[in-house]
Amino acid sequence: MRYDLLRILLVDDNHYMRILLAEILRALGITHIREANDGAEGLQMMRDHPIDLVMTDLSMQPLDGIDFVRLLRNSPDSPNQMAPVIMITGHSTLQRVNEARDAGVNEFLAKPLTARGVVERLHNAIEKPRPFVRTDDYFGPDRRRRSDPDYKGPLRRSDDAKQKTG
Numbered sequence: 626m627r628y629d630l631l632r633i634l635l636v637d638d639n640h641y642m643r644i645l646l647a648e649i650l651r652a653l654g655i656t657h658i659r660e661a662n663d664g665a666e667g668l669q670m671m672r673d674h675p676i677d678l679v680m681t682d683l684s685m686q687p688l689d690g691i692d693f694v695r696l697l698r699n700s701p702d703s704p705n706q707m708a709p710v711i712m713i714t715g716h717s718t719l720q721r722v723n724e725a726r727d728a729g730v731n732e733f734l735a736k737p738l739t740a741r742g743v744v745e746r747l748h749n750a751i752e753k754p755r756p757f758v759r760t761d762d763y764f765g766p767d768r769r770r771r772s773d774p775d776y777k778g779p780l781r782r783s784d785d786a787k788q789k790t791g
Contacts, residue, residue: 697729
């Protein structure tokens, strides 16, 4: 992957966390890094500058990471609805992870951060992107990460195409 070509936006109200992330990204060869203090500033930054990927904290004020992603994915004036988003959180409870996933987050990165974790999430978001889907109440990357051959419910992946055409 050509990390040097990536344009990344860091959205976090903690200045020291942005410094740490920026240093990890620079060590990977990423030089095009922009920073925002909260989700509202992040959206404006995306309107003003081309961004390839967003790394955002979950807990921020006044606009947190989940609300930021909801606006990015669903707002009519969104600067880039399909930008990959890596959610960074120290609150990795299942409820918060599900809430962020349902907002349209691509990847999660739990604190404390490691360079290896950052590289893995960047790789997954860029080299292994999940297709985007739109339903009545969701727009974002497909929330299904793997196929379950034992799943017997409706809309099983192998049956999806048949049901849509049939």
